[in-house]
């Protein structure tokens with residue numbers, strides 16, 4: 773498990789100022805552009821949107837413990853009426869970046885020299901908080917199942933005169949039956 777981080781990538785952060793003495797600590801306040809594909813089907817963080825990070829780096833024996841919060845905008849679609857939905861999310865995260873793969877389990881994160889990459893930590897934290905069915909408002913009434921108009925924009929008594937398909941069939945049977953008797 774080797775990794776080579778690009779020091780110029782926005783989410784790659786240097787621990788140079790922290791050093792390796794256990795107990796040393798640094799706080800950082802950063803605004804980073806959101807990476808692509810942070811989200812689920814209906815909602816997510818728009819690519820390149822400002823993500824505001826408050827993080828604390830702490831040197832421990834095995835690596836660097838990163839604790840923080842991230843605030844970012846969200847954009848998506850209402851699961852009922854498909855209108856745009858915008859909101860904000862704030863997530864907390866904590867991750868230990870190991871100095872050496874020997875101390876780490878397979879899924880653990882590693883430092884590359886003095887660098888670590890916070891992108892997947894952020895992505896995982898955000899995705900966990902996203903609603904699978906975002907709504908434009910709690911009581912969104914969705915779309916008319918007959919004509920697709922957004923019911924919040926329609927007349928209060930919006931509706932359609934529809935003969936239930938099962939009824940139509942039954943009516944047909946009754947008529948046929950009567951015909952049989954007459955013949």
Ligand SMILES: [Zn+2]
Pocket residue numbers: 850851852853854855907908909912913914
């Ligand atoms: Zn809606």
Ligand SMILES: [Zn+2]
Pocket residue numbers: 916917918919920921930931932
């Ligand atoms: Zn309708």
